[in-house]
Amino acid sequence: MEANVKAILERAKATAAAAAEKAGKMADAATKKAGDMATMTKLNLQIFDMNTEIDAVYKEIGKISYLTYVGDCGYEAELADKYAQISERLAKIAEIRETIANTKTSLDCPGCGKECSKEDAFCSKCGHKLS
Numbered sequence: 001m002e003a004n005v006k007a008i009l010e011r012a013k014a015t016a017a018a019a020a021e022k023a024g025k026m027a028d029a030a031t032k033k034a035g036d037m038a039t040m041t042k043l044n045l046q047i048f049d050m051n052t053e054i055d056a057v058y059k060e061i062g063k064i065s066y067l068t069y070v071g072d073c074g075y076e077a078e079l080a081d082k083y084a085q086i087s088e089r090l091a092k093i094a095e096i097r098e099t100i101a102n103t104k105t106s107l108d109c110p111g112c113g114k115e116c117s118k119e120d121a122f123c124s125k126c127g128h129k130l131s
């Protein structure tokens with residue numbers, strides 16, 4: 001009888017420990033996910049800013065183009081500089097996009113589109129091989 005009670009208590013203790021461990025792991029994952037999201041927001045904001053700057057340069061190029069059309073000349077150097085500014089920013093955007101892809105802890109299953117962990121070997125929904 002006493003051995004029985006002891007066994008039940010042992011089992012309850014083990015279950016509680018397992019639940020606590022699971023909760024801890026989930027909290028860790030949530031913290032990591034929140035960190036990722038903050039980073040992701042920052043990176044997406046950088047892309048947004050870069051695109052805003054590119055739009056402004058495009059506008060300046062348009063103005064120069066018009067001035068050249070109406071006979072004002074001597075803007076070649078300025079124009080080349082503006083083109084370079086755009087190329088520079090487009091390269092930066094590509095760089096940020098790559099960082100975003102590398103920062104993401106999840107990836108979309110190519111089979112069904114389910115968001116899977118990068119550490120998963122197979123999709124938990126459709127079984128498609130991942131990476």
Ligand SMILES: [Zn+2]
Nearest residue numbers: 109112123126
């Ligand atoms: Zn899938």
